[in-house]
Amino acid sequence: MRRSLAATLATLLVAIPVYAALPDGAKAPDFSTKATLAGKEFNFALADALKKGPVVLYFYPAAFTPGCTVEAHEFAEATPKFAALGATVIGVSHDPIEKLDRFSVSECRNKFAVASDADGGIMKAYDSVLPDHPDYANRTSYVIAPTGEILYSYTAMDPDKHVANTMAAVKKWQDAHRKS
Numbered sequence: 001m002r003r004s005l006a007a008t009l010a011t012l013l014v015a016i017p018v019y020a021a022l023p024d025g026a027k028a029p030d031f032s033t034k035a036t037l038a039g040k041e042f043n044f045a046l047a048d049a050l051k052k053g054p055v056v057l058y059f060y061p062a063a064f065t066p067g068c069t070v071e072a073h074e075f076a077e078a079t080p081k082f083a084a085l086g087a088t089v090i091g092v093s094h095d096p097i098e099k100l101d102r103f104s105v106s107e108c109r110n111k112f113a114v115a116s117d118a119d120g121g122i123m124k125a126y127d128s129v130l131p132d133h134p135d136y137a138n139r140t141s142y143v144i145a146p147t148g149e150i151l152y153s154y155t156a157m158d159p160d161k162h163v164a165n166t167m168a169a170v171k172k173w174q175d176a177h178r179k180s
Helices: 002-015 046-050 066-084 097-106 121-125 159-179
Strands: 032-037 040-045 055-059 088-093 113-116 140-144 150-155
Touching (some): 032 097, 040 113, 046 055, 055 066, 066 159, 097 113, 140 159, 150 159
Antiparallel strands (some): 140 150
16 A cells, blocks of 8 residues: 555656746856847847846746736836846747837836847756747746846746745845845
């Protein structure tokens, strides 16, 4: 009986999808890519953004889908608060830059940049690949310190807590650095 229970548990554990994100404390992989803000394309480099303060890097599956639109609206509303804390927000998906030009205007409301990861290299480097659809990013948010250290990561397909959780992580980081 014990063997069958152990075998059943082992089978269940293997069947549970693994949502791996880079762990807190890990070094964030550096990247540069084509991005767009308010429909204007530019080259985004993580290293340059980190010189200005923490970066909220969030991966989303696809522009103009319901969950991604909700998440973009929420990040757009929160962008002034992130900016007041010295943080840069950037979203990343596999979408081509031409599609993101439109998404940055309509859904991101000209508030923050979105970047194209057309070849999937960035999402792979950040362990943010959607398990059942490897061409798409999993909905994963990171807060990266100016040192390049990952302060916080959160993966959930429901977009509801990504903004609140990353905002809390940025505030926690800023509070710790005000005191030092």
